[in-house]
Amino acid sequence: MEYFNVRVYGLLLNDNDELLISDEQEYGMRFTKFPGGGLELGEGLIDGLKREFMEECNVEIEVVSHFYTTDFVVKSAFNNSQIISVYYLVRNITPVNLTIKTIPFDFDGEGEILQAFRWVPMTTLSIADFEFPTDKRVVELLLNEL
Known part of the structure; x- marks a missing residue:
């Protein structure tokens, strides 16, 4: 690893x-993850998360509490x-007006x-639904703590 x-x-x-949760296709892969993404140089964690939610979901959020760091x-x-991934519990402060899917990887368009995006009931949330090891760990913690 280099950086x-x-x-x-x-x-x-x-x-x-x-x-x-977010179903995505990129780099020739399909994966399910939580809304968010990479921090930009000169950006704090919370500002980065707020930016990511605006970019991906067009939703303003506030951070409720830290949940997990890799x-x-x-x-x-x-x-x-x-x-290195940092996860926060958040709440929306503007309405969530996304097109919500019920089937995984039900994308509109091509490219x-x-x-x-999907809403997944906590009662059916499963570690197997996620691809990446850190997300799997977060789901495990969510199921144990919430």
Whole structure:
């Protein structure tokens, strides 16, 4: 590994105890993750998370609390970096007006980079739904703590 890649993600639950997740297709791969992404140089974690939610979801959020930071070594699936991911519990302060899908990877349109969102009930949330080791760990913690 050649460098660190800092990522920040938000865990957004709605009033029905459903968690917002993102199905994505990029780099020839399909994967499910939480809304969020890479920190930009000169950007703080919370500002980066707010930016990512605006870019991906067109939703303003506020951070409720820190939930988890990567505590084991994770190599990126996309490059030669070591991933450090920080997860926050968040709440939306503007309405969530996304097209919500019910089927995984039900993308609208075609292209190299695709994204679709789903609300997943906490009662059916599964580690097997996620590709990346840190997200799997977060789901495990969510299921144990929430």
